[in-house]
Amino acid sequence: MFGRKGKKGNYAYTVARVKAKKSALLKEDAYSKMLMMSLPEISRFISESGYQKEITELTGKYNGVDLIEHATYANMANLFKGILDSAEGELKDMIAADLERWDAWNLKVILRGKSYGLDMEQMKEDLVPAGKLGLAQLETLMGYGSEEEIIQAYGKFVDLAIPQNVLATYGEEKNLAVIEDYLDKAYYERLLLNVDPSSRPKRLFQDFIRNEIDITNLETILKLKKEGITGDVILGYYIPGGAQIDKKLATQLANADSVSAMANDLAQLDFYEDIKDALDDSKSLKDIVAALTKYHRKQAKTFTHLYPLSVIPVIDFMIHKETEVNNIRIIARGIESGLDKEIIKGLLVV
Amino acid sequence: MPSNDITPTRSVLLDVKKRIKLSKSGHKIMKMKRDGLIMEFFEVMEKAKAMRSSVVSDYEIAMERIAIARAVEGEIAVKSAAYALKNEPTVTVGSKSIMGMMVPKVEADVSKSTVLNKGYGVISTSAYIEEASKAFEKLLVTLVRAAEIETTMKKLLDEIERTKRRVNALEFKVIPELEDAQRFIKFRLEEMERENTIRLKFLKSKG
Numbered sequence: 001m002f003g004r005k006g007k008k009g010n011y012a013y014t015v016a017r018v019k020a021k022k023s024a025l026l027k028e029d030a031y032s033k034m035l036m037m038s039l040p041e042i043s044r045f046i047s048e049s050g051y052q053k054e055i056t057e058l059t060g061k062y063n064g065v066d067l068i069e070h071a072t073y074a075n076m077a078n079l080f081k082g083i084l085d086s087a088e089g090e091l092k093d094m095i096a097a098d099l100e101r102w103d104a105w106n107l108k109v110i111l112r113g114k115s116y117g118l119d120m121e122q123m124k125e126d127l128v129p130a131g132k133l134g135l136a137q138l139e140t141l142m143g144y145g146s147e148e149e150i151i152q153a154y155g156k157f158v159d160l161a162i163p164q165n166v167l168a169t170y171g172e173e174k175n176l177a178v179i180e181d182y183l184d185k186a187y188y189e190r191l192l193l194n195v196d197p198s199s200r201p202k203r204l205f206q207d208f209i210r211n212e213i214d215i216t217n218l219e220t221i222l223k224l225k226k227e228g229i230t231g232d233v234i235l236g237y238y239i240p241g242g243a244q245i246d247k248k249l250a251t252q253l254a255n256a257d258s259v260s261a262m263a264n265d266l267a268q269l270d271f272y273e274d275i276k277d278a279l280d281d282s283k284s285l286k287d288i289v290a291a292l293t294k295y296h297r298k299q300a301k302t303f304t305h306l307y308p309l310s311v312i313p314v315i316d317f318m319i320h321k322e323t324e325v326n327n328i329r330i331i332a333r334g335i336e337s338g339l340d341k342e343i344i345k346g347l348l349v350v
Numbered sequence: 351m352p353s354n355d356i357t358p359t360r361s362v363l364l365d366v367k368k369r370i371k372l373s374k375s376g377h378k379i380m381k382m383k384r385d386g387l388i389m390e391f392f393e394v395m396e397k398a399k400a401m402r403s404s405v406v407s408d409y410e411i412a413m414e415r416i417a418i419a420r421a422v423e424g425e426i427a428v429k430s431a432a433y434a435l436k437n438e439p440t441v442t443v444g445s446k447s448i449m450g451m452m453v454p455k456v457e458a459d460v461s462k463s464t465v466l467n468k469g470y471g472v473i474s475t476s477a478y479i480e481e482a483s484k485a486f487e488k489l490l491v492t493l494v495r496a497a498e499i500e501t502t503m504k505k506l507l508d509e510i511e512r513t514k515r516r517v518n519a520l521e522f523k524v525i526p527e528l529e530d531a532q533r534f535i536k537f538r539l540e541e542m543e544r545e546n547t548i549r550l551k552f553l554k555s556k557g
Contacts, residue, residue, distance in 0.1 A: 069424055104474075109430050112470070116433035126426045176434055180471025220473050223480060227464050237472050285477040286418065330421040337417030347422055 009091030011309045017086060018317040021079065024050050026324050028350045034331045035341055039064055042332050051075050065336040070125075072325040077102075077130035079321060083314060084132065090196070094205070094311050097194035098318065100158060102131030104183040106138055107154050111147050111176050133157055151179060160186060185239050188213050192241050201310030204303045208315070210243035211299055214269070215292045217245050221253050225262075226285055231255055244269050271295045290347065297323060297349050323349050356531050358538030366535060370528045377520040384513040386449050391506045398503050401496040408492045412485040419482040431479050436469035439490055451509045453502040458494035460487040 026049055034042055046068065047055040054071035062070050080099055087095050106127050113123035120142045129135045137157055144150045148171070155162050166182045188209065197203045220237045224230075234254035238247065245253070249265060256262040259281050266272050266279065274295040278287035297319070304316040327348050334344035356362065420428050444455040465472055465480060 066425065069426070073424075073426070108434075108471070108474075109426070112430050112433040115469075118433065126430055128426070175436060175467070176469055177466070177471050181473050184471060184473040216473060219477060223465055223472065223475075223477055227466075229464070229466065233466070239473070284481060286481055289477040326422070329424055333417065333421035333425070337413075337420065339414070339417050339421065343414075343418070344421070347418065 009089035010087065011091060011311075014083065014087045014091060015309055015313045018083060018314050022313075022317045022320060025320055026328075031327055031331065031348055031350060034328070035335075035344060037335075039068070039332060039336060042328070042335070043068055046072070046328060054078070065332045068332040069329050072328050073128045073130075076321055076325045077128050080130040080318060081134070083318070087314070091311055091314070093194050094202075095314060095318075096132050097191045098315065099131040100187055100190065102128055103133045103154075103158055104131075104187055106131065106133065107141070107150070107183065108176070108180050110138065110141050110150060111179065114142075114147055114150065115174075115176060147176070160190070181237060184216075188216075188239050188241055195311075199310070201307035201312045204306070205311050205315060207243060208300060208303070210241060212296060213239050214242040214245045215271075215296055217242055217250060218253075218266075219289060219292065221250065221262075222259060222285055222288060225254075225256070225259055230257075274298075294349055356534060358535045358542070360539065363532065363535040363539065366528055366532045370525065370532060373520055373525050373528060377517060377525065380513055380517045380520060383449055384510060384517055387451075387506055387510045387513060390448055391503065391510060394499060394503045394506060398496075398499045401492070401499050404492050405489075405496050408485070408489040412482070412489045415478070415482040415485040419476070419478040422478045423476045427476065428479055428482070431470050431475060431483075434468070434470035437463045437467060439463070439487065441494055448502070448506070449509075451505060453505050454498055456494050456498040458491045460491060463487060 030045075030049070034045060037045060043055060051071050054074040055067065058067055058071050058074065061067075080102070084092065084095050084099060106129065109126045110123055113126065120139070123142050124135075124139070127135070127138055129138060133141075141150050141153055141157075144153060148167070151162060151167070151170075154160070162179070162182065166178055170176070170178045191209055192206065195202050195206045195209065197206050217239055221234055224234045224237070231254055235247075235251060238250045240247070252265050253262050256265065259279060263276065263279050266275075271292065275288050275291040278291050300316060300319050303312055306312060327350070330347045331344060334347070416428070439458055439460040442457045442459065444457075445452045446455045447453075465475070468475075468483070
C-alpha cells in the first residue's frame with residue numbers, strides 16, 4: 001500500500017502547473033459554439049484549443065469522430081501523466097490512487113480484448129494510459145498469453161493482491177465480471193486509504209470520494225433493480241465507505257420492490273432533490289444516472305476555490321479535464337449520429 | 351380429354367363418373383382451402399403490419415440508445431463491453447402447419463441474458479451501455495418475429511396462388527372435360543344400344 005506518512009508533497013509547484021493548465025480548458029460557451037459546428041470544424045477548433053499535438057500525431061491513423069475521441073483521450077492521458085510525474089510525496093500517492101481507475105480500465109480493456117481474441121495492436125488502440133501504468137507496462141501485460149497471467153502481473157505492477165477466492169471464481173466461471181467488480185471495489189478501498197483525513201482539504205477530498213461511492217452504489221442498485229434483481233445479490237456489489245448510503249440503507253434499498261418504492265428511503269439523502277423527478281419505474285435509468293453525474297460535478301464545484309495549496313485544485317483540474325474530454329466526445333459523436341441538439345445538450349455536463 | 355382417347359365402355363363410364371365425383375369434392379375442398387388461406391393471409395398481414403411498425407420503432411430506439419452510449423461512454427468503452435460478452439443470443443428455427451402448409455417458426459432466445467452474466471462487471475458498466483444492449487436485444491427478438499411473420503405471409507401468398515390455380519384447373523378444365531367424356535361415353539353407349547337393337551330386329555326379320 002502507498003505510504004501515508006511519507007514526504008509531504010510539492011503542492012506549490014504542482015498546483016501552479018495545474019492552475020496554468022486549467023485556464024486553458026474550454027469555457028462553457030465553447031460547447032454551445034461546437035454544437036453548431038460540423039465534425040471537421042470541431043477537429044480544427046479543438047486542435048486550436050490545446051489538442052493540436054495529439055490531433056497531428058493521430059491524423060494518419062484515424063479520421064472524423066474517431067480522431068477526435070482518440071486525440072482527446074491521448075491529450076488527457078498525457079496531461080494526467082505529466083501531473084503524476086511532477087508530483088511528489090503524499091500528493092503523488094493521492095493522485096496515483098485517484099488515477100488507478102484508468103489502470104483498472106486499461107486492464108479491463110486488455111482482458112476483454114484477450115478473451116475475445118484481439119491482437120496486441122487492436123487492444124492498444126483502445127487503451128487510455130492516463131493512470132500510473134505507462135504504455136510500456138501495458139504492452140508487457142498484453143504480451144502475456146493468458147488472462148490469469150495478465151491479472152497476476154497487473155497485481156504486481158500496482159501492488160494489489162487479488163484474493164485467491166476471486167481468482168478461483170474466475171478460474172471456474174471464466175467470467176471477467178468477477179475480476180472487474182473486484183477491481184472497482186479495490187479501487188475505492190485503496191483510494192480512501194490513501195487520503196489521510198488529518199487536514200481539512202484532504203477531508204473534503206475524502207468526502208468527495210465517499211460521495212462518488214454513494215453514487216456508484218446507487219447506480220448499481222438501480223441497474224440491478226431494473227433487471228428485477230433484489231436482496232443479497234445486490235449487496236454483493238455494495239462498495240463500503242460511502243458517505244450516506246451505509247450497509248443498512250443499502251439493504252433497505254436492495255429489498256425495495258421497485259425503483260419508485262425506494263423514494264422514501266432515498267428522501268433522506270442529499271442528492272434526492274436532484275434525482276427525484278427521474279425516480280419512476282417508467283423512466284429510463286439513464287435519466288437518473290445523468291442527474292447523479294450532474295450532482296457529483298456540482299459537488300466538486302463547491303470546494304474547488306478553497307484551499308489553494310492542497311490536493312483539491314489538482315483533483316478539481318482532473319475532474320474538469322475529464323469532463324471536457326467527455327463533453328467534446330458527446331458533441332462530436334452526437335453530431336455524427338444525428339442526435340437531436342437538445343438531447344446532446346442534456347448529456348453535456350457543464 | 352380428347353374423345354378419340356376414350357374407350358366408350360360401361361367400365362370407363364363408371365370410372366369417369368367416379369373421377370367426376372372425386373374432382374368435384376376435391377374442387378370443393380380446394381375452394382374451402384383457398385378461402386381459408388385468404389382469411390389466414392389477412393390475419394397474418396395485420397400482424398405483419400404491426401410487426402413492421404414495431405421493427406421501425408425498436409430500431410429507432412436502439413439506434414438512439416447506442417448513439418447516446420457511444421457519445422457518453424465513447425466508442426472504446428462500447429466496443430470493449432461488446433468484446434466481453436459471453437452469452438450470444440440463440441435463434442431456434444422450427445416449423446408449424448397452417449392448413450397443411452409448413453411455415454417457419456423462429457424464436458430468438460435472449461432471456462438468459464442479464465447484467466449479472468453478460469461477462470462484464472456490474473459496478474462499472476454504464477447504464478447507457480446497458481440500456482443500449484437491452485434495446486438491441488429487444489430489436490433482435492422483434493426482427494426474428496418479423497422475419498417469421500413475413501416468411502409466413504410470403505409462403506401463404508404462394509400457397510394461395512397455387513391453390514387458386516388448382517381450383518381453376520379443376521373448375522374450368524378437369525371437371526368440364528370429364529363431363530364431356532361422360533356425355534360422349536353415354537352417347538356412344540346409347541348409340542351402340544340402338545345399333546344393337548336395329549341389328550337384332552334386322553336378324554329377326556331375316557329369320
